Amino acid sequence: MPDNANASSLTAVHDHHGEAHAAHNPALLHHFVEEQQQRDAASLGMWVFLGTEVMFFGGLFCAYLVYRRWYFGDFAAASKTINMSLGATNTAVLICSSLTVVLAVWAAQTARKALLVSMLILTMVFGLAFLGIKGIEYKDKFEEHHVPGASFSFENVPIPGHPGQFANPRHAQMFFSLYFVMTGLHALHMIIGLGIFAWLLVMAWKGRFTPEWHTPVEIGGLYWHFVDIVWIYLFPLLYLIDRHP
Amino acid sequence: MSAHSSTKSPLKGYFAVWIALLIGTGLTVYAATLDLAPYNAAVALGIATIKATLVALFFMHVWHASEKLTKLVVIAALFFLLLLLGLTMSDYATRLWS
Numbered sequence: 001m002p003d004n005a006n007a008s009s010l011t012a013v014h015d016h017h018g019e020a021h022a023a024h025n026p027a028l029l030h031h032f033v034e035e036q037q038q039r040d041a042a043s044l045g046m047w048v049f050l051g052t053e054v055m056f057f058g059g060l061f062c063a064y065l066v067y068r069r070w071y072f073g074d075f076a077a078a079s080k081t082i083n084m085s086l087g088a089t090n091t092a093v094l095i096c097s098s099l100t101v102v103l104a105v106w107a108a109q110t111a112r113k114a115l116l117v118s119m120l121i122l123t124m125v126f127g128l129a130f131l132g133i134k135g136i137e138y139k140d141k142f143e144e145h146h147v148p149g150a151s152f153s154f155e156n157v158p159i160p161g162h163p164g165q166f167a168n169p170r171h172a173q174m175f176f177s178l179y180f181v182m183t184g185l186h187a188l189h190m191i192i193g194l195g196i197f198a199w200l201l202v203m204a205w206k207g208r209f210t211p212e213w214h215t216p217v218e219i220g221g222l223y224w225h226f227v228d229i230v231w232i233y234l235f236p237l238l239y240l241i242d243r244h245p
Numbered sequence: 246m247s248a249h250s251s252t253k254s255p256l257k258g259y260f261a262v263w264i265a266l267l268i269g270t271g272l273t274v275y276a277a278t279l280d281l282a283p284y285n286a287a288v289a290l291g292i293a294t295i296k297a298t299l300v301a302l303f304f305m306h307v308w309h310a311s312e313k314l315t316k317l318v319v320i321a322a323l324f325f326l327l328l329l330l331g332l333t334m335s336d337y338a339t340r341l342w343s
Binding site: 040043050054066095096228243 | 250255256260262263266267270273274277278279280281282285286290291292293296297300301304305310312314315318319321322323325326329330334335337338
């Protein structure tokens with residue numbers, strides 16, 4: 001093929017490409033038919049990732065269930081030493097943050113920039129409050145020598161409902177190992193979530209999100225809600241074993 | 246996702262779910278102070294599951310998801326989680342550990 005013919009056909013392709021750009025929203029990538037399909041693909045990808053997260057936390061929940069069955073009395077005694085009010089407060093804080101996230105997504109969908117920015121800030125405030133309360137809890141556990149390791153101490157703690165019986169410190173240490181790994185991994189997810197939301201806040205501030213394209217807000221929101229769901233299970237399992245008098 | 250395409254404002258629903266989640270939290274704490282013998286754990290997990298379902302269906306928009314594949318992924322994740330927990334526990338619950 002002569003050189004000039006080749007060049008002209010390339011130009012024709014390029015022109016066609018340009019027309020295609022003009023015809024649709026610039027946020028729509030070429031390999032998607034329409035915006036809805038693009039949004040669905042992004043959220044499906046996020047859901048697959050959350051599926052792996054379910055298995056990730058699922059392994060820990062499984063270990064928890066096995067040891068809780070074996071050492072129920074010791075787990076109940078250890079659970080009673082955790083501050084229930086702080087845990088309940090944190091549950092409420094996370095639920096409120098989930099509301100602000102869903103409002104942020106709605107604000108992005110309906111092009112309310114000021115609302116989007118303020119909801120993202122509020123979500124981060126709730127997230128930081130959660131971590132602060134968690135920090136107070138951890139500090140208490142350090143002071144009480146309830147952190148697994150060389151200085152762990154759990155002597156003469158009565159088993160609820162069994163007068164005269166005391167928890168086995170080794171079994172209680174297993175509870176606290178699970179407590180710190182599960183809440184610690186959850187807190188790590190919160191910290192990552194705060195990073196994601198800080199980035200969303202900058203993007204929202206710059207006005208990058210439109211009703212046509214706000215995929216990061218949506219899938220960032222999915223992540224935040226998932227972390228909330230994990231806590232919804234952690235709270236009763238770790239804080240509320242055999243609490244009744 | 247599809248809240249975007251629907252004309253009805255979803256705000257009322259969001260606030261209703263939020264209130265329900267807060268009530269559920271209060272109920273869990275209250276139920277933990279009652280002596281329900283073997284049912285304390287079942288009640289706590291039941292309330293947690295209702296709360297988690299509300300978050301997934303309405304805050305994570307699974308209910309209105311236009312893409313059936315999303316629902317399939319959610320169900321598959323739950324199925325494998327139940328397989329993990331169910332088979333493990335059926336083993337530990339029926340084996341004789343001295």
